Amino acid sequence: MDLATFLIQCLNSLQYGLLLFLVAAGLTLIFGIMGIINLAHGSFYMIGAYMAYALAAPVAATFGGGFFSTLGVGVLLSAVLGYVLEWAFFSYLYERDHLQQVLMTYGLILVFEELRSIIVGDDVYSVAPPPLLSGSIALGELMTYPVYRLFVSGVCLLLAGGMWWVFTRTRLGMMIRAGSHDREMVQSLGIDIQLLFRIVFAAGVALAAFAGMVAAPVSSVYPGMGSAVLIICFVVVVIGGIGSVRGALLAALLIGFVDTFGKVLLPQASGVLVYVLMAGILLWRPMGLFKS
Template sequence: MDPVIFLIQCLNAVQYGLLLFLVASGLTLIFGIMGIINLAHGSFYMVGAYMAFALQPLVAQHLGAGFAVTLLACVALTAVMGYVLEWAFYSFLYSRDHLQQVLMTYGLILVFEELRTLIIDNDVHSVPVPDWLAGSIPLGGVMTYPVYRLFISAVCLLVAGLLYWVLTKTRLGMMIRAGSSNREMIDSLGIDINRLFRIVFAIGVALAALAGAVAAPVSSVYPGMGNAVLIICFVVVVIGGIGSIRGAFVAAMLVGVVDTFGQVFFPAAAGVMVYLLMAAILLFRPEGLFRQG
């Protein structure tokens, strides 16, 4: 393989893996810490993408601001949405069995899809790349690489670093880590576990929505776009270890490399290579690569 093409595929693998991490980190927080199988997580990815589509022209027209403000608005609005959803729906699922969790969260998928149809429509939409990110970087003699894809990687790395700092260096992170290992102890110390879970859920929703918003200009915005992302993110969570942010990061990068280079070298089998990777890892480490935390 030509070295320049190899470099481009490496950049694609990193960008895809980092984007998967952004979605999967929210899923593993909710799944590992709150104990809820949240099938609607992919819908939050879709909500973020549609918010980017709907808000970008409004932000530009009324505020004179650019894409960065649109991303911040998506994060803020979806965090509030997540907080309300946990209070209104998910808080009733903690004592229910997994079947009821699956049924209710699947019902939320249908609700979000119908709301999308009513508010927007069923067409495929494009989100324009901001002018300051619309260029390409030359690689070699004739190859180029889009600046916006590098921007996606930079945003994901920034959020990953911020998430690591919050979980390891702040009081909130200490409570989240303690709550994931012993909820009764946290409750006995006088910490409002319900409020903590709402914050965790809001963070998870905002991370998924941010991933959808930053991916919208390169993947378009279309009905059901969250379903495929949900499946691959469950794979990432299982490989990395349920509840482990570090595991989600490592697993997302592995999946990104396997999927990207699988499509290059083994295009006919690329669709199953990620699942073969998951099966191979679970044979030797049934709990995933890392333990919760």
């Protein structure tokens, strides 16, 4: 493997890992802070990808701005969806056992898949990157790398930094961290824990949908894409430590590099390398890399 190829695979690993982090960060927030096993979280990633396809024309006609306006409208709609879902369904699951959580969230997967089939059909769709980011940069004499992939990595890094700032430097982050450890104590201080959890859930849904929207021009839009990403996101959450955002970031980057280089160097074993990584880390640290 020459230097240019190695650099391209490193960039691919970084982009894949950061996208995984955006989806897994929402999952670890919902799982670790709210205590809910949300099997429907991958569906929010799928919804985001389909919104990038379905909203492009109407948003461009109404607001202009093309892809970036679609991102803004899609994130807003997904946050509203998350808020409504928490109010209508998930708020009733906090005191229920995990089996009921699994059954209800699996039912939501079926509902979302059926709605997707009715509204946009079962075909595979492509989403064009914005013209501003459709070019490539040269890496060596023969290889190039898409500018859009670099844009995705940069945006994901900015969001990761923003999440770190919110959770460690703001009053909202302090309340979220306190509520994850002792809900009754937070309520006794006069904080509306229900509203707080709805904000957390809406943010988790918006992060997953945003990841789906920015991933759509790279991976296309197809049925079942939510289920495919859900499994690997649970692996990220387990490796990083349930409820830990920094753990999710490190775990997602590790998985990105193992998966990408595994497909290049060991293609026949690439399907199991991520799970071997998970098993090795859990033997070393059974609670994951970091605790929440």
